[in-house]
Structures are given as structure tokens and as C-alpha cells.
Amino acid sequence: MTSAAPTEALSPDAAPPPSTRPLIELRDVTRILSGVVDTTLVRDIDLCIDRGEFVAVTGPSGSGKSSLLYLLGLLDLPTSGDVLIDGRSTTDMDEAERARTRLAMLGFVFQFHFLLPEFTALGNVMIPMRKLGRLPERQMRQRATEILLSLGLDGQVDKRPEQLSGGQRQRVAIARALANDPPVILADEPTGSLDSKSSTQVFDILQSLVDTQGRTVITVTHDPVAAARCRRRIHLVDGRMVSDEKV
Amino acid sequence: MNLVLDIALTHILGRLRQTLVSVVGVALGVGFTVAMSALMVGSQNDFVTQLIDAIPHVNLTDEQRDAKPQPAAAAFAAVEIHGLRPSEDRRGLRNPAEVIAIVRGIVPGGRVAASLIGQGVARYGGTDIAMSLTGIDPRAELQVTKIGEDIREGSLEALAGAQDAIVIGDAAARKLGARLGDTISVSTSKGLLKRFKIVGLFHSGVTASDEGAAFVLLKSAQILFDRANAVNQVKIKVPDIDQARAVATRIEREIGTKATSWEEAHESLLSSFQIRNVIMYTVVGAILLVAGFGIYNIVSTIVHEKARDIAILKSLGFAEGDMRAIFVIEGVIIGVLGALAGSALGFALTELLGLVKFEIKGGAVEITRLPLYRSWVHYAIAGGFAIVSAAVAGYLPARKAAKVKPVDIIRGAT
Structure with a gap:
């Protein structure tokens, strides 16, 4: 297990430069799904992830990989413990503030593309930008087009999701995750429903996000080949972190 | 967007x-x-x-809301008096000229028409029908009711100055078999009989009135009912319709007989x-x-x-x-x-x-x-x-x- 570099260790009066603070930190996070029988999704996870890391979360099915990712991505709230993004606790944020953090800091890629069927590729990529509303319309359009082109989607910009192939859709989904230039990309089995050629392509893109753009990519995968390409591998069994190796 | x-x-x-x-x-x-x-x-x-439009806004009659106290009740300090024969009161609004002056004082700009209503029997060629006979001043009456618009034949103005003229409902004329220009006779409970020439027929759409109402000059009615110089109804049109209720209350207070506003009359x-x-x-x-x-x-x-x-x-x-x-x-x-x-x-x-x-x-x-x-x-x-x-x-x-x-x-x- 990585020993977390807790923020408390830093001098409280001197605000630490952002780069020295872990980007995402999990402190003793446990998530229990209450029901007739309580199900423990993840238990006692302590984890620090820094900028520029390429992390694979592996484990058998039902081991809590995706649950961990959802907790990292503020889609779910821990039953106990805390998730800190850029040094800020998220458990005491209100719902709107967590949504805003997701919008600006985190980009999601799921196993299924989850594009909105009524919008074009460009329209889908522009949705998070329009929600954030930081850029004027024309610049949004320009930036969205650039991202799509950089992912090899020239000529597909104005097509609707149903007119695109599976690999293309997944690349549009990645473009959408990148829309607001978030430091973290969270991917949940991004290649799970793709053929091997498209899988390789998508993984190449994820790798380049880390290598050339300095983003943090955390991906859940059960594909050992893909996992092997990541520089840090976290292995979960029954909701507990059993190994955390860095290459 | x-x-x-x-x-x-x-x-x-x-x-x-x-x-x-x-x-x-x-x-x-x-x-x-x-x-x-x-x-x-x-x-x-x-x-x-x-x-x-059709009805007077305020209708002043000679009725009392409550029966007048008998003079005997005031004269003796008795709790109750039995077997008292009520003193006969001369009905009608006394001194109509004064009543009208008071009303005009209360409603400046209002239109006022005094009339005398009674029951009579009209007869023509052996047919009798009961009639509600109204003695009017035609010119004043035209200002407070829509009777002028209801005239089908002849005119209401023809009544003016003609003591032996009558305007009756068209259904009544049909029942009698009389036409415009015919002369009918009208008798009252006072035992008086007078002959009138039909100078107008009206159709108001209200069957009761078309079948049994007639208008004559006020003077003629006063003679027939043997009530010289009396009226028992004063119709008033007020300039501001919303004031009708207040005007009615004031008139009733000042004159002492019943005055109803159109709102009160049609409350239901x-x-x-x-x-x-x-x-x-x-x-x-x-x-x-x-x-x-x-x-x-x-x-x-x-x-x-x-x-x-x-x-x-x-x-x-x-x-x-x-x-x-x-x-x-x-x-x-x-x-x-x-x-x-x-x-x-x-x-x-x-x-x-x-x-x-x-x-x-x-x-x-x-x-x-x-x-x-x-x-x-x-x-x-x-x-x-x-x-x-x-x-x-x-x-x-x-x-x-x-x-x-x-x-x-x-x-x-x-």
C-alpha cells in the first residue's frame, strides 16, 4: 500500500503548491450498500493518486472495481471515510458543488458510450462545455472540433451516434470526457465492448492523455494486456485493496 | 440556445x-x-x-316593510291589545308632488315617474279579462321603462292628453278580439266603468304582462280607482347603477314607505x-x-x-x-x-x-x-x-x- 502523503503533514499556514498535493485522495473509504442484506462494495481503502499517473484498477468481477471508480468520481458517496479532490474534502460538499467538481475536474468514459442520441458528435462533446459556460459559443465549437480531430474523428464531427461505429462512439465519449480539460479521466472498462483493434486504439489514446498531456487516467479493466500498459496497478479482492504496484 | x-x-x-x-x-x-x-x-x-334597462333601478311603493303600529297601542300602556279594529288608512303615497320633489333631491339627475296601479276588468264584445291597470304620465314613463320599445302598433305617446285612450298588451287584445282603434270598457272594484279607445298595442315578451296589462293616463286611473291625486308607485332611474342600493335606502328612510333597488328585487x-x-x-x-x-x-x-x-x-x-x-x-x-x-x-x-x-x-x-x-x-x-x-x-x-x-x-x- 502506498503511504499517503496527508495534507496535514504540510504546514497549515503556507498553502501548498497544487503540484505537491495529491490530486485524489481516499481516506479509509468504506461503501456499504444497505438493503435486506447489507453489501460491502469497498472497505477501508486508503489511496493517493497524483498528477500524471496512469492507474489500472483490476480484480475479479464483484470485487468493487467500478464502485471504487464511482467513489473516486463523486458519483457515489462513501458510507464512511472521505474522498479529497485537489485537497478538498468532498463528503461535506453539497450535491450541486459535487456536480460542479465533476464538471470541471473529472471526465468519465464508460463501457458503453452513453452519448445522447439526439446530438451530433460535436453536440455531445459540447454539452459539458456549455454546462460549464466558460467559453463563448464559437470557441467551444472550435475546441470540441479540435478534440474530435485529435482523436482521429475527422469527417465524423456532424454525425449522430447511431451513424458511428463502436470504436468511433467510444472516441467521441473520450472527447466528451476531455471537453472541459479535466486533470482526471476516469474510465470504467472503456474497451469492454470493443473489438481488439478498437480496444488498442482507445487505450493508445488514454496512454497519450497521460504521456503527452500530463493528465491522470484511472481505468477499471479486467484485460491483463491493457492493465500491463499502466504504470500503476491496484488490485481489489472482495472490496479490499490487496496490492498496489507501481512500475 | x-x-x-x-x-x-x-x-x-x-x-x-x-x-x-x-x-x-x-x-x-x-x-x-x-x-x-x-x-x-x-x-x-x-x-x-x-x-x-327594462326595470326601474329603484322602485318606491306605498307599502310598508312592517305593519304600521296602531294608534291605540301608543295611546294605552298595554302589553297587548285584543280585538282592536285597525284604523283604516288611506292608501297610496300622499302628496305625490312632494314625494317626487324629495326623490329628485336625493337623486339629482335621476329620472322619476309616478304611477297608480290597480286591478280592473276589461270588457269587449262580451269577453271579460282581468287587467292590471297602470295610470302613467307617458312622457315620464318612457324615461324609466322600456315600454316604448315594446309598442307593436300605435304609440304610447298617443295617451298624452287623451283621457279615454288605453294601451294594452297584444295578447290581451287578441283574447278580447279587439284591435287598434276599438273601444273597450274597463271597470274597477269601486264600481266605476269607463270606456277607452285602444291607441296602442305592446308586446314585451313577458306573457303575464302581454295578456293582462294596460296603461292609461294617471288622471284616468285616479278616477277609475277613486283615488284623486294619489299614486302608489314611483319608478326611479339613477345615473349611476351602483348607487341604486344606497339611493333606495335613503329614499325609504326619508319617505317612510318601501323602496327596493333592482339588486334587492333580483337578489336570487x-x-x-x-x-x-x-x-x-x-x-x-x-x-x-x-x-x-x-x-x-x-x-x-x-x-x-x-x-x-x-x-x-x-x-x-x-x-x-x-x-x-x-x-x-x-x-x-x-x-x-x-x-x-x-x-x-x-x-x-x-x-x-x-x-x-x-x-x-x-x-x-x-x-x-x-x-x-x-x-x-x-x-x-x-x-x-x-x-x-x-x-x-x-x-x-x-x-x-x-x-x-x-x-x-x-x-x-x-
Whole structure:
């Protein structure tokens, strides 16, 4: 297990430069799904992830990989413990503030593309930008087009999701995750429903996000080949972190 | 375009047919509300106007609201007096000239007509009919009633200066078999009989009056009823109709006999208008409520169908408030479209009703149109109600959409 570099260790009066603070930190996070029988999704996870890391979360099915990712991505709230993004606790944020953090800091890629069927590729990529509303319309359009082109989607910009192939859709989904230039990309089995050629392509893109753009990519995968390409591998069994190796 | 609005539009355009059905539902509600309001308020106003035009605003009679106390009761300090023969009081408003002067003093600018009403029997060629005989001053009477408009043959003015002239209802003339120019005889309970020449026939549409009312000069009536210089009714038109009640109260206080305003005389009628309005707004409310259910239904369907999109939008960083806004806007869009279409429909229906002609048969054929009252207030009320109910109908499923947990949906999909 990585020993977390807790923020408390830093001098409280001197605000630490952002780069020295872990980007995402999990402190003793446990998530229990209450029901007739309580199900423990993840238990006692302590984890620090820094900028520029390429992390694979592996484990058998039902081991809590995706649950961990959802907790990292503020889609779910821990039953106990805390998730800190850029040094800020998220458990005491209100719902709107967590949504805003997701919008600006985190980009999601799921196993299924989850594009909105009524919008074009460009329209889908522009949705998070329009929600954030930081850029004027024309610049949004320009930036969205650039991202799509950089992912090899020239000529597909104005097509609707149903007119695109599976690999293309997944690349549009990645473009959408990148829309607001978030430091973290969270991917949940991004290649799970793709053929091997498209899988390789998508993984190449994820790798380049880390290598050339300095983003943090955390991906859940059960594909050992893909996992092997990541520089840090976290292995979960029954909701507990059993190994955390860095290459 | 605003992103939330954009997404809301794609949702309802994706269910165009169902959206249109919902819009039509709201439009029907709004349209019928507008048309019905125009008709209801129109007919009500028409009725009141006709009523106000036809009747005196304040009617002063020689009656008392309570029986006069007997002089004996004042003379003896007794608790109760039995077997008292009431002193006979000369009926009628004494000194009509003074009464009229007082009334004119109370209602400056008002129109006043004094008359004497009594019962008599008209006879012509062996046929007898009971008549309510009114002695009038024709010129003053024309100013306070609509009898002038009801004259079918001859004229009311022909009464002026003619002591032996009479104007009777057309049905009464038919019953008697008399025509304009014929001479009928009228007798009263005083045993007096006088012959009158028919100088006018009227048709008021009120059967009781057409069959049994007659007008003669006040002087002639005073002779027939043996009540020289007496009147028992003073009809007053006030310049401001809303003052009628106050004027009636004042006149009654100053003169001491009963004065009724038109509102008091038709109290039950006016309250029936309120009941009619309550019924109308209940029916219209029910239509709009059903339309609201239609909107609730479509927005609920969309929320259910778009659960995946809701999940993904939330994972992208949409907050619960944004999700609520999307679905409330969907309801409101349908409501606004429905209100607009309904306003057009309501306008068309109103104009269509305006084209309807009625033939009312009664003596002569009258052609009437439906009375309509067109007001933007009706559009505002119906449209406003539709939009508010649409927003509520959208809000209920929207609340559900806001509570969607993205994790549940995404987990289910993978």
C-alpha cells in the first residue's frame, strides 16, 4: 500500500503548491450498500493518486472495481471515510458543488458510450462545455472540433451516434470526457465492448492523455494486456485493496 | 440556445406525436375556457343590461316593510291589545308632488315617474279579462321603462292628453278580439266603468304582462280607482347603477314607505349567476386538470425512457437542480404551446359563436345573436392556469428525475 502523503503533514499556514498535493485522495473509504442484506462494495481503502499517473484498477468481477471508480468520481458517496479532490474534502460538499467538481475536474468514459442520441458528435462533446459556460459559443465549437480531430474523428464531427461505429462512439465519449480539460479521466472498462483493434486504439489514446498531456487516467479493466500498459496497478479482492504496484 | 432548454426540446421532439396530443389537450381546455367565459360573461352582462334597462333601478311603493303600529297601542300602556279594529288608512303615497320633489333631491339627475296601479276588468264584445291597470304620465314613463320599445302598433305617446285612450298588451287584445282603434270598457272594484279607445298595442315578451296589462293616463286611473291625486308607485332611474342600493335606502328612510333597488328585487337571480360561474370554472378546471394529467404522463414517460441520459448528464456534472429544470421546462413548453394554440382556438370558437343566429318566435320573429363578452382577462386566466398546471405536472416527474442515482443506471447498463 502506498503511504499517503496527508495534507496535514504540510504546514497549515503556507498553502501548498497544487503540484505537491495529491490530486485524489481516499481516506479509509468504506461503501456499504444497505438493503435486506447489507453489501460491502469497498472497505477501508486508503489511496493517493497524483498528477500524471496512469492507474489500472483490476480484480475479479464483484470485487468493487467500478464502485471504487464511482467513489473516486463523486458519483457515489462513501458510507464512511472521505474522498479529497485537489485537497478538498468532498463528503461535506453539497450535491450541486459535487456536480460542479465533476464538471470541471473529472471526465468519465464508460463501457458503453452513453452519448445522447439526439446530438451530433460535436453536440455531445459540447454539452459539458456549455454546462460549464466558460467559453463563448464559437470557441467551444472550435475546441470540441479540435478534440474530435485529435482523436482521429475527422469527417465524423456532424454525425449522430447511431451513424458511428463502436470504436468511433467510444472516441467521441473520450472527447466528451476531455471537453472541459479535466486533470482526471476516469474510465470504467472503456474497451469492454470493443473489438481488439478498437480496444488498442482507445487505450493508445488514454496512454497519450497521460504521456503527452500530463493528465491522470484511472481505468477499471479486467484485460491483463491493457492493465500491463499502466504504470500503476491496484488490485481489489472482495472490496479490499490487496496490492498496489507501481512500475 | 440555452443547454437545458436544448436538451428539453430534444426530449419532447423525440416524442412528437405524444407531445402534440398533450398540446391539443391543453389547447382544448384553454380554448373552451376562453369561449365559454366569453359566452357566460356575455350572457350575464346582456341579461343584467336588459334587466337594468327594462326595470326601474329603484322602485318606491306605498307599502310598508312592517305593519304600521296602531294608534291605540301608543295611546294605552298595554302589553297587548285584543280585538282592536285597525284604523283604516288611506292608501297610496300622499302628496305625490312632494314625494317626487324629495326623490329628485336625493337623486339629482335621476329620472322619476309616478304611477297608480290597480286591478280592473276589461270588457269587449262580451269577453271579460282581468287587467292590471297602470295610470302613467307617458312622457315620464318612457324615461324609466322600456315600454316604448315594446309598442307593436300605435304609440304610447298617443295617451298624452287623451283621457279615454288605453294601451294594452297584444295578447290581451287578441283574447278580447279587439284591435287598434276599438273601444273597450274597463271597470274597477269601486264600481266605476269607463270606456277607452285602444291607441296602442305592446308586446314585451313577458306573457303575464302581454295578456293582462294596460296603461292609461294617471288622471284616468285616479278616477277609475277613486283615488284623486294619489299614486302608489314611483319608478326611479339613477345615473349611476351602483348607487341604486344606497339611493333606495335613503329614499325609504326619508319617505317612510318601501323602496327596493333592482339588486334587492333580483337578489336570487344575481346569486344564481355566481353559482353558474362556479359551475363553469369547475368544468373548465376539470378539463385543464385532465390536460395536466396528459402532461404528467408524457413527462413521466420521458423521465423513464431517458433514465440513461439522466444518469450520464449527472455524471458529466449536471446537478439535481439542472435535471429538475429540464423536465419542468418540458412541461412548461407543452403548457405554453397549448396555451397559445388554445388562445387561437378560443378566439376562433368565440367568433364562431358570434356568427350563430337565433330566431326567437313570439308574436313577431326576432333574430338575436349570442351575447359575447371578449376580454383579454379570459385568455390570461385560462393560459396562466394552463401553464401553471403544466409546470406542476412537469415538476412531479422532474423531482423523480433529479433523484436518479447515476451509479444505479450505469451499473445496470454494464
